[in-house]
Amino acid sequence: MADLLFAAGALVLLLTGLGLAALWRGGADIDRMLALQLLGSGAIAALLLITPAMGEPALIDAALLLALLAALAACAYRAALGPHAAPDTEAERRP
DSSP states (O other): OHHHHHHHHHHHHHHHHHHHHHHHTTOSHHHHHHHHHHHHHHHHHHHHHHHHHHTOTHHHHHHHHHHHHHHHHHHHHHHHHOOOOOOOHHHHHOO
């Protein structure tokens, strides 16, 4: 069973890496923020899959810490972009 969990964790990391590469080539700021969220989610999933296989309950704490850090990193990335306001749809409709 441990081998199956390790294989599932490796598969999750591989798919996360492929998705991260595809998103990183997008170029837009929102794509990079999504890549950051994908990396955090993939790492959390891999840790949660590997934890029972290794028998280390501390890895669950590491996964929870990664969840917190991924959310804070997305907020920090958004704050670093500066005060970009969303386009005003009413102003765009007016000639």
